[in-house]
Amino acid sequence: xxxxLGSSAGHCLSDLLVRQRDRHINIEIPLVMANHxxxxxxxxxxxxxxxSKAINSPADREAFEDHVLAxxxxxxxxxxxxxxxxxxxxxxxxxxxxxxxxNIHHSFLPGFKGANPYRQAHQRGVKLIGATAHFVTTELDExxxxxxxxxxxxxxxxxxxxxxxxxxxxxxxxxQAVRWYAEHRILLDGARTIIFK
Numbered sequence: 001x002x003x004x005l006g007s008s009a010g011h012c013l014s015d016l017l018v019r020q021r022d023r024h025i026n027i028e029i030p031l032v033m034a035n036h037x038x039x040x041x042x043x044x045x046x047x048x049x050x051x052s053k054a055i056n057s058p059a060d061r062e063a064f065e066d067h068v069l070a071x072x073x074x075x076x077x078x079x080x081x082x083x084x085x086x087x088x089x090x091x092x093x094x095x096x097x098x099x100x101x102x103n104i105h106h107s108f109l110p111g112f113k114g115a116n117p118y119r120q121a122h123q124r125g126v127k128l129i130g131a132t133a134h135f136v137t138t139e140l141d142e143x144x145x146x147x148x149x150x151x152x153x154x155x156x157x158x159x160x161x162x163x164x165x166x167x168x169x170x171x172x173x174x175x176q177a178v179r180w181y182a183e184h185r186i187l188l189d190g191a192r193t194i195i196f197k
Contacts, residue, residue, distance in 0.1 A: 002027040002178065003077045005068065005085040006034040010042045012083035012104055015171035016178065017046040025175060026182045030075045033068060035087055055087055065093045072097070079181055082136065083174060091138045099188055101136040102181065103143070104174040106166055108132060108150050113141040118162040121153075129153050129162055131169040133177030135188065144193045146177040146186060 006013050013032065019025040032043040035055040043050035051071075055061050064087075072080065082089070082103040094101070107117035108130030121129050130150035135143040149169045153162060180186050180195055187194040 007086040008036045008038045009084040011167045122159040131173040
């Protein structure tokens with residue numbers, strides 16, 4: 001059972017929901033939670049309950065995360081997926097879900113950590129952009145890497161074009177990481193993972 005957390009971008013959530021529905025990935029998503037309500041129609045389209053709470057303060061974040069932990073217990077959640085959830089997760093939540101929480105970061109880590117990686121990539125004139133699925137730890141975008149993909153780009157593409165191109169890689173990368181987790185193919189080995197294929 002997999003709990004998905006999101007913000008406002010729906011491409012990763014959509015990919016997980018359609019693959020779950022079509023049984024292309026062996027997960028069950030009993031609930032989607034977000035800090036914006038923009039994902040509600042997407043979850044409802046697939047018949048998945050949706051809950052949201054705006055996060056505008058540390059107290060809001062604490063209440064949101066307390067509800068996440070309550071839902072993890074209530075729904076017997078084995079995995080929490082951050083599908084473009086654009087909030088920094090507290091150490092409390094990281095520790096409670098250690099080895100059970102996967103994030104998709106929209107860059108080829110360790111490059112361009114944190115916010116706005118496509119803008120950073122554009123400013124640096126990179127020739128490849130990518131996506132990284134990793135376990136969440138207390139260090140931002142530093143968790144053990146599960147899967148990565150890249151796509152070639154060039155100087156003529158705007159940051160907005162890079163975002164559009166990168167979204168497919170993000171969805172593909174996150175879904176593969178979740179699939180491997182569901183199939184028990186991931187072994188955590190300190191700061192890295194071993195994937196059994």
